[in-house]
Amino acid sequence: MRAFSFSTTPIDTASGRAALVDPACGGYATFEGWVRDHNEGREVRRLEYEAFAALAEREGERIVAEAIARFGVERAACIHRVGDLGLGEMAVWVGVSSRHRAEAFAACRYIIDEVKHRVPIWNP
Amino acid sequence: MKTVTLQYFAVLREQAGCSEERLTTSAATPAELYEEVRVKHGFTLPLTMLRVAVNEEFRDWSSPLATNDRVVFIPPVAGG
Numbered sequence: 001m002r003a004f005s006f007s008t009t010p011i012d013t014a015s016g017r018a019a020l021v022d023p024a025c026g027g028y029a030t031f032e033g034w035v036r037d038h039n040e041g042r043e044v045r046r047l048e049y050e051a052f053a054a055l056a057e058r059e060g061e062r063i064v065a066e067a068i069a070r071f072g073v074e075r076a077a078c079i080h081r082v083g084d085l086g087l088g089e090m091a092v093w094v095g096v097s098s099r100h101r102a103e104a105f106a107a108c109r110y111i112i113d114e115v116k117h118r119v120p121i122w123n124p
Numbered sequence: 125m126k127t128v129t130l131q132y133f134a135v136l137r138e139q140a141g142c143s144e145e146r147l148t149t150s151a152a153t154p155a156e157l158y159e160e161v162r163v164k165h166g167f168t169l170p171l172t173m174l175r176v177a178v179n180e181e182f183r184d185w186s187s188p189l190a191t192n193d194r195v196v197f198i199p200p201v202a203g204g
Contacts, residue, residue: 055180091204092203120201
């Protein structure tokens, strides 16, 4: 499984998680970003995500690699939706498996924070 | 003069009215190129709010442009 990938269909978190299972790992942390009903004081009913795919995939892979190196976790991955999403749908998933829980949480947080800042994805 | 391809996303695509254009330009750097298209399309975002990618990699605004470069000006992102 690629470290960072886009999906045009609902994110298969079971599959994402399965790729991170590792007998050396005692901890697994995950984050899900959901489409919520308000943003900047305005009601939201749907979002449409678009991406500059070639660069987004590269930058996403770099972020996941940074997290693995910086926090010393075993495996990590991120899947981001593109296309139209309704309320409550999952926009992004991050999973991290590590020997112990502290670094799993830290790496998971790092990945979602960096993805939100750096990866060329928009919902205009 | 160089011929480059620009690809537009999000607010820049809305303001340009197109997702891609091919341009022959005397701009030597992405900064100069943005100034040219900013005026041409009436882009409201200042350069300071953007990043730039050339041939699918982030670049400095002052890096030299070459003919056939593919340039993308990247508006503030909203992933996650």
